[in-house]
Amino acid sequence: MRKFLIVSLGIILMIFLLAPWALIQYGRGKLHDLSIPQRDFLLAQSTSKKVLAIFPHPDDEVTVSGTILGLKELGHEVKLICLTRGEKGKSSGIEDEIQLARQRTLEMQNAAAILGVDSLILLDYPDSGLSGIGLDSLKKIVKQLISEIKPHVLLSYDSKVGLYGHSDHRLTGLAVQEVFLENKGTLDFTPSEMYQVTLCKNQIDVALQLSSGFQRNYPENPADGLPQPDFSVVTQPYFKTVLKVMKAHESQQKVLQDLMPFHDRIPSWIYSRIFDREYFAEVK
Template sequence: MSAAPGLLAIHAHPDDEVIGTGGVLARAAAEGRRVKVLTCTDGKRGEIVGEGMDEEEIRPRLAEVRAEEIANALSILEGPGSIEHEFLGYADSDMMGRDGNYDPANFWQADMHEAVGKVVRVIREFRPSVVVTYDAFGGYGHPDHIQAHRVTVLACEAAGMKVMYPEAGAPWRTPKLYLTAFPKSRIAEANQMFIDRGLPSPFGEYTDPDEIPMGTPDDLITTRVDVTPHIEVKRDALHAHVSQIAPDSFFMNVPDDMMEGFYGHESFVRRWSEVGTPDGVEDDLFAGL
């Protein structure tokens, strides 16, 4: 096992690294751990909603713009520590049924053997103790998120097998793999708070967790990490993704007294662990390492 346990977060687009894991990335960097973000696509088919941004002017170079934005976001998250970054090299897959979803250069259309091999190389070179990616639904059904889940889980398995992708380096078995999660109870609580204040919620108006179509059932949550000290850093890093965050965005307008409740913890489902895990919900991705 590595002498310095590291965290590898595998995400679909620039900005996803902040939304789903900004707190744990900042926390790991602040603890002096090795941290790396692997972004699977260039995000070139994302919406352009930044204040004052012209669609016709920005669209042809959106991939370049988003590369600059993620560089800025990670520089904020890393603080005095360090966060490495790499693009996997695929185009944004757009949404299901749209023309961009059929582009042979996009991640959704990628050859699975090739894509897994690329991630295996990253895993074997970085040798993380913890890998984090999405659940099988990709959180909300985006094809790039779903593909990131598929490719990451297969790559984590293959990376530990000597006979698989021998050209990608020496085998490395990642001790712990986690899937990002957003507890249904937190969505319900957030919705109720927004309703009470007369504010719109991005999650609809459901206040019964059993009726909420997205999110993770609470009884499946294995890990809940306190990232309260890094709330402001996470929010500042999210703001660095200028093209993706509209002035009236929910993320830009969470009331100050709701920040801790909404951003103070990040939750995960532990897919596997080859080290001992505590009884009940653990509070650290690196527990047992």
């Protein structure tokens, strides 16, 4: 009888210990494409480089926050630009756009401090109104910023969708991409690499089930969708800090819940091993 109890307890303990790891492996298989190459960091450790991340809104940097934290750990210099103050992002219920712009500015400054970026530049172009500026003017703005900062690497949204269909996202990605491709290798143009945030197919499928933003805006034709990732970057070691960055954007928690669904209902040590990478496409 005693031997039976010991064996039974041993089996129960094994199930208890192995079940979370089985859940992690299942979640990874459902959420990720494990055939896509994986890197520990976006850039190699050998030579310090200057990275310029250009996004339209405060909180867009959350999509690459794990990657930025890894870059900073290796000693790379990271500068972050937001083209707008996010005054149209009224999911918090704040209707006054001046008040919301001020709050989102403070939130972005707090998030940038948590990330440890070397500088944050907040501009005042109209939120959800970059199409009114026009692509040519937006490219001039981007090129001037690049000329002033002189980065080696550019980081932004993709030019086809803008992650989930927001016009400001797509136009920002398109402007940065066209400036890069038109000027790469020319005198005084310093960037030699550009990477765009993207998702693997499994992530897109999950987002279309859970995210209202994806459901409203994502193209129905797969050919018009996000670019295929070239690689992913490991972000699991930075998960707790990524959550702090996300939570710094207090006014946008309803929107950001789509980025990490159920993160507040699953233990972090499990969740961080499922949502453990960020995907990128290289612009060539």
